[in-house]
Amino acid sequence: MTDPRGPLERLLDTGQEPPPELVDVNTEEVSIARVYDYCLGGKDNFAVDRAACAAMMEVVPETPLLAQANRCFLRQAVTYLVAEAGIRQIVDIGSGLPTAGNVHEVAQEIAPETRVLYVDNDPIVLAHGRALLANETTTTVINADLRHPDMIFEHPEAERLIDATEPFAVLLGGILMHLEDEEDPEGVAASIRDRLPSGGYLLVSNTCDTGEARAQELGRVFAESGMGTRCFRTWDEQIRYFDGLELIEPGLVPNNRWRPGDDVPDPQNPAHAMHIGGLARKA
């Protein structure tokens, strides 16, 4: 039988001294980044994460499909940004654990000089990112929180990598849905739009309230598993994240319909309506 544990889990199981970034990793506590990694078929997750995913799949069996389609959307949008829009600086907030087709890989395959700043508030993402990017000068990862955009954009690594006077793109893939209403996701999006120079871009994707009862049920199961919030907001609520920007065609749509390539899993599955995304430009 193959060992279901990933390299990190195996390292922690040996009892060896973990790298400094991993000292605080609690293998009993579920992590959004690791659950998402599991949904994408990754190996950097623990039993507690796999159990949380199983609980979500009892309500919405298509949970992994939605995660995979979200990655397809992200890859398509990054390809558009670099190949068609000429963007050479990207800030990916809530970047998640490294996976196949990372943003910097997609972007730098088209334009190797593209600079990418990854941001996540989960220390495990920082640890993995540092290992992956050890020899990189154009890509880096920082531990920071979307709820405090100042701390992201004033971070020394952001100031080193991103020239705020030149167009850059901010990616908010699958992250605003993790903010409670009281944490003001619209205000956070507005503060990011304000920072974009003319010619900059904002990408947003999130779960979507399509009126299906199971969407609300999934939000409840997510919260009960200890991961915090995963809000299902309506299309009307989410379109406001792009206020004042020009949406790129086809607009804010289910992830499987945003300029899809041939990698979208089960493209006709109606469940795709539960995860939407869009990309917009500041004039």
Ligand SMILES: C[S@@+](CC[C@H](N)C(=O)[O-])C[C@H]1O[C@@H](n2cnc3c(N)ncnc32)[C@H](O)[C@@H]1O
């Ligand atoms: C669902 S994953 C999305 C990963 C990737 N952006 C994508 O779209 O494929 C959400 C990520 O956001 C991170 N996250 C959640 N809340 C955050 C916050 N307030 N600040 C920074 N990162 C956050 C989680 O740790 C996780 O890695």
